[in-house]
Amino acid sequence: MTRFFKGNYDKRLFTAKRNILSETGIYAPLTEVLRRWIARYSVDISCPVHILDAGTGEGTFLQQITQNTPAVGSGIDIAKEGIAMASSAYNQQIWFVGDLACSPFAEGQLDIILNILSPSNYEEFGRILKDGGWIIKVIPRERYLIELREMLFLNRPDRADGRELTLDRFCKHHHLIASIPLTYTLPVTANMLDSLVHMTPLSWHLSGISRMGIQASLSKITIDVEILVGTNN
Secondary structure (H helix, E strand, C coil): CCCCCCCCCCHHHHHHHHHHHHHCCCCHHHHHHHHHHHHHHHCCCCCCCEEEEECCCCCHHHHHHHCCCCCEEEEEECCHHHHHHHHHHCCCCEEEECCHHHCCCCCCCEEEEEEECCCCCHHHHHHHEEEEEEEEEEEECCCCCHHHHHHHCCCCCCCCCCHHHHHHHHHHHCEEEEEEEEEEEEECCHHHHHHHHHCCHHHCCCCHHHHHHHHHHCCEEEEEEEEEEEECC
């Protein structure tokens, strides 16, 4: 059973993530793909779709994905700082501090579970998902944030690519409907640099001097992910 741990997920990290998501277009193509798949699920449903973002952080992904839709969006994260930021900024969604190993959701309550670059608890997903509901999981591929990772892991092994293991675990618990690769590279502007470095746990071990060196050298960034869409029957 997978559990969620807070680690160093603090207000600075969540603030950086919000800045990247709300003030730049780095993740806009990913958000658009997720919105299209949710719309595809919703086409034959007359009532609002109930969506959970599992590992929501500070909530911006969920807010962007569900804005201007009739969906009922909920977000859960074990990090109190993230949920405090989400609840103070976004009042159209429902926010929970909690561990998915003991989530507050009833059995068969949810239409869609989003799991974006976060750990999973497939047993709990299966319990709270409706029959025929979808899990949409976003996983990093080999070149995700490659420019940043190459600077951080110079002369050391980088174990970022666990795709095959993740895909195998996903398919053991859910029937795979689709696997959508998404790769693009964007220039890094000056106002992105600090937030880009601070939004990822990859930079937790860096000194202030090391962060400044990376910021001075980082001119582009690659988003390389795979969107897995699965159902529980």
